[in-house]
Amino acid sequence: MPDSKSSAPLSGVVDDPANIPPPRLGPPSTGNLVTDSFRSAFRIGEVPCARNSLLAGIASGVGIGFIRGMSAHPIVAGSWGVFTWALVSATSFHFCTKKFENQQQLTRLAIEKLPKQLRLKEKEDDKET
Numbered sequence: 001m002p003d004s005k006s007s008a009p010l011s012g013v014v015d016d017p018a019n020i021p022p023p024r025l026g027p028p029s030t031g032n033l034v035t036d037s038f039r040s041a042f043r044i045g046e047v048p049c050a051r052n053s054l055l056a057g058i059a060s061g062v063g064i065g066f067i068r069g070m071s072a073h074p075i076v077a078g079s080w081g082v083f084t085w086a087l088v089s090a091t092s093f094h095f096c097t098k099k100f101e102n103q104q105q106l107t108r109l110a111i112e113k114l115p116k117q118l119r120l121k122e123k124e125d126d127k128e129t
Helices: 033-042 050-069 074-128
Strands: none
Touching: 050 074
């Protein structure tokens, strides 16, 4: 049962979308670089787009490294694989993050417009009766 003291509306309509916090992109910061790095590394799956970007980069890096390894020294092939992994992961993460931000923006706009649409609908219903 909802708390009667809370100021949130029961219908689920948010009057001020600016009060909605953005989603967290990782664990909270402690201020210690080493601790934060390890905590972030162990929770990489919680970061939106990170898992898919890294998997795409790994697959691309292994593929290019293998193909390049057929005609070049293993060290050169490994360098090509690592470079491909970094490039594909970074590019994939960038595009996925942009898509994620665009979806958030559309959601914010929909939340902003919803109360206005509900008020207009209520006025129309009042005029009809």
